[in-house]
Amino acid sequence: MRKIFALLACAALMFSCGGSTANNSECNKGCDAKEPAEVVKITSAEFAAKVADINSEWKYLGDKPAVVDFYADWCPPCRMIAPVLDEIAKENPNIYVYKVNIDDCPDIAKAYNVVSIPTLLFIPMSGEPVREVGFLTKGVIENIIKEHLLR
Numbered sequence: 001m002r003k004i005f006a007l008l009a010c011a012a013l014m015f016s017c018g019g020s021t022a023n024n025s026e027c028n029k030g031c032d033a034k035e036p037a038e039v040v041k042i043t044s045a046e047f048a049a050k051v052a053d054i055n056s057e058w059k060y061l062g063d064k065p066a067v068v069d070f071y072a073d074w075c076p077p078c079r080m081i082a083p084v085l086d087e088i089a090k091e092n093p094n095i096y097v098y099k100v101n102i103d104d105c106p107d108i109a110k111a112y113n114v115v116s117i118p119t120l121l122f123i124p125m126s127g128e129p130v131r132e133v134g135f136l137t138k139g140v141i142e143n144i145i146k147e148h149l150l151r
Contacts, residue, residue, distance in 0.1 A: 054111035
């Protein structure tokens with residue numbers, strides 16, 4: 001059964017690449033397997049380098065849109081949303097998903113007026129971020145990503 005599946009997968013790849021086994025760089029770009037993205041926990045210093053400098057006017061520093069989850073380890077809704085964000089990160093390699101622990105990074109939480117957790121910041125490549133507070137379902141998060149980040 002595995003051999004049949006492998007044969008079918010190879011045939012599908014060959015067909016999608018024009019039936020040629022030649023080194024076609026444009027096709028190979030689309031056929032390369034990529035590692036799924038994952039949620040990245042970041043510190044205040046990493047936030048300043050990857051997301052924004054809290055001491056200046058808002059300017060996103062990333063090279064693709066991002067979702068920032070402000071959370072705490074002791075927060076039950078934060079623990080509930082964590083696996084949802086793991087799935088979102090794996091299914092959307094075209095966005096970053098960052099986690100900022102408000103107990104470890106109170107400066108970042110204060111700068112973005114995070115008074116309730118979880119707070120999610122949806123950051124498009126340009127423009128202002130969109131803030132959502134509280135537990136959100138996967139479907140709601142996906143809709144916000146489609147509407148605000150992947151336009």
